[in-house]
Amino acid sequence: MGKIKTGLLVIVAGLFVFLSAGSVTAATVSAPSNPEQISLTAYPTLTQEELVAVLAKQEKISRKTARRRLFPGKYSPVDKTTFAVIQGELQPGNQDAGSFYFYCRTSEGELFHGLKEVLYVTYQSGTDTFIGVIDYMLLPDGPVHMTINGNAAARTTTKATQPKPVGPGQAGRVQIKAKRATDFVTDVFIDRDYLF
Structure with a gap:
């Protein structure tokens, strides 16, 4: 026993x-408590004029200026082409480090929409400001690969570089610099694909 x-x-x-x-x-x-640090949302099936209106409102510029930024050269409305805006909200450590916007041309069709071109990229500060680099590539099979590297700092004014439009297999980079020194809040590093 x-x-x-x-x-x-x-x-x-x-x-x-x-x-x-x-x-x-x-x-x-x-996994870490907040691995993504980003929330992505797409606003699909926009007409060319709706896309122009979104950029004009977002950047507080005229529609004429927005058309020039989105479609450099001669502007000509295209009836069957559809467009989309992809918004990425940067949330490192539950901070509001602002949002970036991809203005895109999409494939035609009502049931399936794929990205064909990234026309323009903008950034807008939140409670804090992102200072760093947004690298992105439009992969041939549809997703956008993005690598966002920098830091969130106390809110300040920024200046962003603008690349040329990016098609499948091409890459672009937006560098966001602070116009003056600002207080560091937290690091930001995001590396992920987004399938539209």
């Missing part, structure tokens, strides 16, 4: 060690 109790005790102890080790492993591989 004593051997049976001892055997049961060893089995129970071994089971406890096994379960404890399992829970340690699960805790070790658990």
Whole structure:
């Protein structure tokens, strides 16, 4: 009888060690509390004039200026082409580091929309300001790959560079610089694909 109790005790102890080790492993591989640092939303199926209106409102510029930024060269409305705006809200460490906007031309069709071109990219500060680089590539099979690297700082005015339009297999970069020194809040690093 004593051997049976001892055997049961060893089995129970071994089971406890096994379960404890399992829970340690699960805790070790658990994801960080806020791994994405970003919320992405798409506003699809816009006409060319609606896209111009969105940029004009977002940047507080005239529609004529918005047309020139989106469609450099001669402006000519295209009836069957559809457009979209992809908004990315930067939320590192639950901070509001502002939003960036991809203004895109999409594939034609009512059931399936894929990205064909990134026409223009803008950034707008939130409670804090993102200072750094937004690298992006329009992958041939549809997604946009983005790498966002920099930091969130106390709100300040910024200046952003503007790349040329980007088609499938091409890459672009927007660099956002502060016009004056500002207080650091937190690091920002995001690397992910977005399928429209």
